[in-house]
Amino acid sequence: MNGPLTQEIRLGSYLRDRRAKLDPAALGFGTTRRRTPGLRREEVAQRANISPTWYTWLEQGRGGAPSADVLDRIARALMLTEIEREHLFLLGLGRLPEVHYRGDDGVTPRLQRVLDALEPSLALIRTATWDVVAWNRAATAIFTDYGALPPDQRNVLRFMFLDPRVRAAQHDWESMARFVVATFRADTARAGAAAAAEPMVEELCRLSPEFAAMWRDNDVRSHGDGIKRLRHPLLGSITLEYSTFAVDGRPDLSMLVFNPATDEDRDRIGGFLERSPSPGSGEG
Known part of the structure; x- marks a missing residue:
């Protein structure tokens, strides 16, 4: 046969x-x-x-x-x-269907517990349009207090281009911003979410001439893994190794994990978490 x-x-x-x-x-x-x-x-x-x-x-x-x-x-x-x-x-x-983005806010309690168990590594869940929908306490302490923000403001591109504190924390803001724009473009296209992201893209083009210029370059990159260096206002310079993971059964989501790159970074972040008050749940 x-x-x-x-x-x-x-x-x-x-x-x-x-x-x-x-x-x-x-x-x-x-x-x-x-x-x-x-x-x-x-x-x-x-x-x-x-x-x-x-x-x-x-x-x-x-x-x-x-x-x-x-x-x-x-x-x-x-x-x-x-x-x-x-x-x-x-x-x-003999092939997979074409991707049609169907965003679904929030994560399961089980997935939230996975994020919490990764500390002192920083971990968060983002959608295909790069809205942060879940995070752990380490991400709150080192990145930003996502829980204090309205859900529509918890977006990685908004942080990068509209938040001066995030800009100041980058060792090389322009290089990081270009990387973010290029990987965002690739992610939304791969997930079939380009149309869903268009209103935010248009808004950022109006609010940030730098974003508009980078968006016109049409660069695409893969996120993968790499090194992220930050200037934390209390801990000083921190080096993190990041990796990106798919969330099985949720093609609209990806998990980012930022591991302290050295024992010193791990000890400083761990000690900072012990001294910091515990915020509310990270489920968004």
Whole structure:
């Protein structure tokens, strides 16, 4: 049996399995005289607004390659989760679906506990548009008190270009600002969030000529990992090693962890945290 045919059979099997797991009554269909669990093929086709005959062929492994639009409609008809939708596309087209940004504020208590457990490392969660939605106490002590700010002001680009304290804390503000703009552009494009970020970009272009000039350069970079040097008003010069991590199941979020680069940095940050009052929860 050749590869493409095997893939079509796998797609059909997956569709049948997902269809069997749906509750007809919950979706407004009658439950009488059903020999098998789940929806009937014609009911899925009705929900997806496609031909019942063609949907039947897809389940039988002889419908040919469906379009991305059809797979999207089938995914909605079968009420697939995001990971199930991705699997459907891999089976049907051999690739992941195009990214459509769907921002969702906040994190789970479990994820917040992960951030808290990383101290004295600084850790925060940001969205694809670089809004900070969660953080730990170390990030509050060294970066800024995110909890004291309105949620729409907890944005990394706003800090970099509109907050003079953040600007003064950078050892090389212009180099860091260019890096931030270039990685922000790449992140929003990769996440399909460019349209969602556009109002903030337009506002920053009006408020900051420096941002406007850097944005016009159209540079893109990968965030990855690296070194960040800061001038803290109480601790003096601090060197941090940063790394970026994806949050599984949340393509709209990423986690940034800043580890003290030396034992001296770790001891100074740890001692500062012991002396600092504990702020409120970091969930945003």
